[in-house]
Amino acid sequence: MSADPIAETIASLLPRAKAELAELVSFASVADPAQYPKSECEAAARWCADTLRAEGFTDVAVLDTPDGTQSVYGHLPGPAGAPTVLLYAHYDVQPPLGLDAWDSPPFELTDRDGRWYGRGAADCKGGFIMHLLALRALKANGGVPVGVKVIVEGSEEQGTGGLERYAEANPALLAADAMVIGDSGNFREGLPTVTATLRGMTLVRVRIDTLEGNLHSGQFGGAAPDALAALIRVLDSLRSDDGATTVDGLDADQSWQGLQYPEADFRQDAKVLDGVELIGTGSVSDRIWARPAVTVLGIDAPPVVGATPSVQAGAGALISLRVPPGEDAAAATRLLIAHLEAHTPWGARVSVEQAGQGQPFRADVTSPAYAAMADAMRVAYPGEEMQTSGMGGSIPLCNTLATLYPEAEILLIGLSEPKAQIHAVNESVSPEELERLSVTEALFLRNYAAG
Incomplete structure (x- = not known):
């Protein structure tokens, strides 16, 4: 890890981050009232809103979106003339897929084998904690150099479009110069990666x-x-x-042009049983990203x-x-x-x-924000260069943001590397990845403000 004061601050804040993630994971915030009470999502939304208020955010609001769910918004004004950056995460989670299948209770953050286990630990409650860590580190080292908007969605996993329709009806709300979507993941643990495309x-x-x-x-x-x-x-x-x-x-x-996913690595990451063939033709990258x-x-x-x-x-x-x-x-x-x-x-x-x-999404990786992110990742991951990959999953809001704000630069980073097993039983997050990506985001915001 870098010796930058930002990194030292974030390392000191990790115990607090773990405790907060445990609180947020404890809400069974599955955005489907047929499976879990709606009150669990409402409680998670209140927790996020209260946390933003405690961090000095203004205009904090719990937004009732058209699909019957809630998203949380907050604004942290920046210095005069500074750019504005939108930070995105979501607090809704996938159902646990059977409580008995988990090695520890899905809604109790559990420290095991060097990882923190719990539904939403990586996807994407950990993403919200990542944003908090980055902002706290900047505050402790001279202040946040940009204006910040935070949006924490409540129906991303359901794909029901509540936040997209709300944003379309209120286009000024999420307007920003750059947007960091904290809901993807490194191609491999320890390999800094931005996601360029989403299905x-x-x-x-x-x-x-x-x-x-x-x-x-x-x-x-x-x-x-x-x-x-x-x-x-x-x-x-x-x-x-x-x-x-x-x-x-x-x-x-x-066909996918870019970073390739070796079949042997994919078989291991996907835990394919011995003797069972992969499906489809073409490269693995073709099949899962293109x-x-x-x-x-x-x-x-x-x-x-x-x-x-x-x-x-x-x-x-x-x-x-x-x-x-x-x-x-x-x-x-x-x-x-x-x-x-x-x-x-x-x-x-x-x-x-x-x-x-x-809708699917494709980012412009040639924009200045990507250069600022590459510099940040180079510091947070010494000896590594930023990689660009696709992601087979979907974040429906991204295409809406790209349509509403065509001049905004959109970057996707996050905690959902293969070992996280998002959407599966025993989802987990690497605390080392949380630390390094929080450093990355803080340094990115500093770099981006410097222009």
């Missing part, structure tokens, strides 16, 4: 019905159309024999335990489609819906409902 996404719910009610499989099976079997046929049509995504009319042979990817997120069907010998009258699924840069998410959604309808067999009744959508 967009669309979520759809498909429902297939064939009968007025379930039937005895012995009495009617073989002639009665099984809705679950029809759904399986439809879902299978979304992949070629090698597992590549196949949506009628959607381009799926794009091409569409369909995933079946869930199926409504009887569980094995308690199942009866029945022909199913209805079945449903939730489907995610990641949309690469260069494609329009709305157009991809239309193609996906048309594909599902066209591939439903036996004249079964099919209905498809869009559940969420976000």
